[in-house]
């Protein structure tokens with residue numbers, strides 16, 4: 433496809449747009465000037481995430497399950513397939529739905545891309561590498577996945593989705609991009625989604641000790657959603673990204689002990705931690721982002737302190753509507769608003 437002749441603003445279909453990442457993308461795409469059609473069946477999403485966009489003439493929300501045939505009237509320039517339960521708590525609760533949206537949902541949305549001559553971007557995950565035997569993982573690493581273990585429902589769904597995307601590219605000539613997203617955090621992450629940062633934040637909110645598995649020296653990298661969403665929103669315009677697969681995430685590593693300390697600081701809480709028996713988990717998970725940096729450049733990432741501060745602000749604001757449990761917590765710094773507000 434000739435990018436120079438592409439019509440702008442685009443008419444973009446995004447699946448999973450009521451979720452954490454998808455809703456930030458909807459906001460960013462609207463802010464850039466595009467028209468956005470968001471499709472979501474709300475299995476793990478929350479329509480409140482889209483409240484700032486409701487009433488915008490360039491935004492439309494369709495409550496629909498994309499494992500069924502997807503039809504959209506008129507032109508579609510770009511499709512972003514983000515629908516899928518994403519946290520371990522969610523995909524273990526909805527294993528069949530996770531497999532279906534990775535397999536059938538990807539097939540249906542690729543069919544729409546083919547019919548409309550639209551570019552297609554698949555939200556994949558670092559989990560396609562499974563329990564990697566190689567670090568850092570580069571895009572040409574094939575991974576180490578147990579297809580019959582409990583996490584196989586998510587890992588294999590995404591691996592199938594990648595294979596299907598490449599088949600539509602090779603066989604039907606659909607222009608594709610596959611982004612393997614690494615741990616991302618920020619406002620709108622559900623505090624009960626079971627991942628380490630929201631869990632710490634929830635425990636801090638309730639004045640509970642933060643649970644640390646093992647001695648807390650295991651490390652992870654985290655990206656702030658405000659750094660990731662603009663890169664994905666613009667990926668359609670970068671010819672070097674055409675038909676590519678790339679890891680997307682941060683190079684900043686933190687030990688779980690450091691994360692616990694930073695969460696308590698962001699929440700303005702005294703830190704109490706509780707160490708429990710170590711889980712069978714990778715000690716230091718990290719990946720290579722050199723390819724993405726070559727394609728998209730290397731913007732300075734949001735610091736963990738600032739990102740957690742924004743997330744804490746959001747958690748307190750949202751939480752205070754529902755309960756007074758957050759009432760006596762103060763945010764230490766006033767942070768500038770997010771670009772999406």
Ligand SMILES: NC(=O)c1ccc[n+]([C@@H]2O[C@H](COP(=O)([O-])OP(=O)(O)OC[C@H]3O[C@@H](n4cnc5c(N)ncnc54)[C@H](O)[C@@H]3O)[C@@H](O)[C@H]2O)c1
Pocket residue numbers: 447448449450451452453454471472473474475476477478496497498499513514515516517518519522533537555556557558612613614615616617
């Ligand atoms: N958040 C991360 O750190 C991360 C990391 C790697 C990959 N990803 C990928 O990014 C995408 C979004 O993740 P998230 O963290 O925002 O999760 P999320 O659960 O907040 O959002 C997923 C959205 O998809 C919707 N959905 C699920 N099945 C659907 C279906 N059949 N039809 C229509 N809508 C459906 C849900 O209702 C929800 O709104 C997922 O594909 C996930 O695999 C996220």
